[in-house]
Amino acid sequence: MQRHELQVRRNLHQSLRVLLVAAACGLLLSIASRARTDDAVPITLQLRPGAYHTTEKLVHLIVFDMSKTLKGMAGGRADDQTILEDRTRVLTVKEKGAIAETETNLRRYGGDKPKDPSVKERTFQYDGSIAPDGIRVPEREILEDAGDGALDQLPDIPLAPGQTWTFSRKVHTDRELGQGWMTYLDKLLRVEQRGSHRIAIIEVSATGRIAPVAEMQSHGFKTSTMQLAGTAEFDTTTGLPGIQHYTGKVRWSTTVLMFTHIGVIFNDTYDAAPLEPGAPPPPPPSAAPPTASAAPSSSAAPAAASSPAH
Numbered sequence: 001m002q003r004h005e006l007q008v009r010r011n012l013h014q015s016l017r018v019l020l021v022a023a024a025c026g027l028l029l030s031i032a033s034r035a036r037t038d039d040a041v042p043i044t045l046q047l048r049p050g051a052y053h054t055t056e057k058l059v060h061l062i063v064f065d066m067s068k069t070l071k072g073m074a075g076g077r078a079d080d081q082t083i084l085e086d087r088t089r090v091l092t093v094k095e096k097g098a099i100a101e102t103e104t105n106l107r108r109y110g111g112d113k114p115k116d117p118s119v120k121e122r123t124f125q126y127d128g129s130i131a132p133d134g135i136r137v138p139e140r141e142i143l144e145d146a147g148d149g150a151l152d153q154l155p156d157i158p159l160a161p162g163q164t165w166t167f168s169r170k171v172h173t174d175r176e177l178g179q180g181w182m183t184y185l186d187k188l189l190r191v192e193q194r195g196s197h198r199i200a201i202i203e204v205s206a207t208g209r210i211a212p213v214a215e216m217q218s219h220g221f222k223t224s225t226m227q228l229a230g231t232a233e234f235d236t237t238t239g240l241p242g243i244q245h246y247t248g249k250v251r252w253s254t255t256v257l258m259f260t261h262i263g264v265i266f267n268d269t270y271d272a273a274p275l276e277p278g279a280p281p282p283p284p285p286s287a288a289p290p291t292a293s294a295a296p297s298s299s300a301a302p303a304a305a306s307s308p309a310h
Contacts, residue, residue: 039160039161039191040157040158040159040160040163041158041159041160041188041191041198041200041236042158042236042239043154043155043158043159043188043200043202043234043236044132044133044154044155044156044239045130045131045132045133045134045154045239045240046132046238046239046240047091047093047097047099047130047239048093049093049094049095050092050093050277050278051090051091051092051093051277051278051279052090052091052092052093052240052275052276052277052278053088053089053090053091053275053276053278053279053280054088054089054091054241054272054273054274054275054276055086055087055088055089055272055273055280056085056086056087056089056147056270056271056272056273057084057085057086057087057270057271057272058084058085058087058145058147058268058269058270058271059082059083059084059085059110059268059269060081060082060083060084060085060174060266060267060268061080061081061082061083061266061267061268061269062080062081062082062083062174062177062264062265062266062267063080063264063265063267064078064079064080064262064263064264064265065251065253065261065262065263065264065265066078066260066261066262066263067260070260070262080111081109081111081115082109082110082111082114083107083108083109083110083174084107084108084109084110085105085106085107086105086106087103087104087105087106088103088104088280089101089102089103090102090103090104090279090280091275096129097129097130097131098128098129099126099127099128099129099130100125100126100127101125101126101127102123102124102125103123103124103125103126104121104122104123105121105122105123105124105144106119106120106121107119107120107121107122108120124144126140132154132239133153133154133155133156134151134152134153134154135153141170142170142171142172142179143169143170143171143172144171144172144175145171145172145173145268145270146171146173146182146206146208146226146228146246146248146268146270147228147230147244147246147248147268147270147272148169148171148270149169149171149182149184149206150184150186150204150206150228150230150232150244150246151186151202151204151232151234151241151244152167152169152184153165153167153169153184154234159188160188161188161189161190161191162187162188163187163188164185164186164187164188165185165186166183166184166185166186167183167184168181168182168183168184168208169181169182169184170182171208171210173210173226173250173266173268174266174268176213177212177213177216177266178210178211178212178213178216178250178252178266179210179211180208180209180210180211180223180226181208181209182206182207182208182226182228183206183207183208184204184205184206185204185205185206186202186203186204186232187202187203187205188200188201188202189201189202189203189231191236196237197235197236197237197238198235198236198237199233199234199235199236199242200233200234200235200236201231201232201233202231202232202233202234203231204228204229204230204231204232204244204246205227205228205229206227206228206229206248207225207226207227207228208225208226209223209224209225209226210223210224210225210226210250211223212224212252212264216252216264219254219256220254220255220256221252221253221254221264222252222253222254224250224251224252224253225250226248226249226250226266227248227249227250228246228247228248228268229246229247229248230244230245230246230247230270231244231245232244232245233274235274240274240275240276241272241274241275242274242275243271243272243273243274244270244271244272245270245271245272246268246269246270247267247268247269247270248267248268248270249265249266249267249268250265250266251263251264251265251266252264252266
C-alpha cells in the first residue's frame with residue numbers, strides 16, 4: 001500500500017513538472033511572438049500624386065573563357081567587353097495609383113579599348129498603375145536586367161527581422177544576350193533608426209535558368225543558371241525604396257574541336273540611388289550630348305568568339 005502511494009506521488013510530481021515546463025514554454029513563445037509582432041514594419045510603397053526620380057548605374061562585363069590559342073585565332077573578337085549603362089527614371093504618380101514612367105537609358109562601351117566610343121540613347125515608356133506592394137497593371141512582360149526585379153514586388157503584410165518573401169520575374173541579361181525566369185528571395189535583416197526614419201535593410205538573393213540568344217544556341221551554348229545577390233534599403237517612414245546594390249553572374253558553355261571548352265561569362269553589377277520626390281536635377285553643363293550611332297549588338301560577340309572553332 002505504501003509503495004502504491006509513493007508511486008502515485010511520483011506520477012503526480014512528474015505531471016506537475018511537465019505542466020510547469022509546458023506553461024513556461026508557452027509563456028516564452030507568447031513573449032517572443034509579441035516581440036516579433038512589435039518589431040514588424042510595413043515595407044510598402046506610399047506614392048502620392050506628383051513626380052519622383054531615381055538613377056541607376058549598370059556594368060556588364062562579358063568574359064570569353066577559352067584557351068590563348070583560340071583567343072589568338074579570334075583576332076581580338078574574343079577580348080573581354082565592358083558595357084556601361086546609365087539610367088534615369090522619372091515617375092509621375094496620378095490619382096488612384098495610376099503612373100506614367102519614363103526611362104532614359106544611355107549605353108556605351110567601356111574598358112581600355114572600347115569598340116565604339118559613341119553613346120546609344122534609348123527611351124522607354126510605361127503607363128499603368130502600381131499597388132502598394134509594387135504589383136503593376138499591366139505587368140511588364142520582361143525586365144531589362146535581373147537587378148530590376150529585386151524589389152519589384154513587396155510583402156503585403158508587415159514583416160519582422162528574419163522574415164522573407166519570394167516571387168519570380170522574367171528578365172533579360174544585357175538586353176540581348178539571354179533571358180529567363182529568376183526567383184527572388186528577399187529577407188528583412190534589420191531595421192535601423194536614422195533620425196526620424198526607420199530604414200529596412202533587405203538581403204536579396206535570386207536564382208534562375210537563363211537561355212542564351214538563338215545565335216549562341218546554334219553554336220551549342222546551353223541554358224545555364226544565373227545567380228544574383230546583394231542588399232537593398234527601404235525607407236518604411238516615407239514608403240520609398242533606398243539605395244540598392246547587386247551583383248549577378250551566369251556562364252554559358254559549349255564544347256568544340258575534340259572536347260575543347262568555350263565559355264561566355266556574363267558578370268552584372270547593379271547600383272540604384274534612392275527614389276526621391278521631385279523632378280531629376282538637370283545634367284551638368286559639361287556633359288557631352290549622346291550620339292545617334294548605335295553600339296554593336298552584344299549578341300554578336302559570342303558568335304564571333306566561337307567562329308574559329310568551326
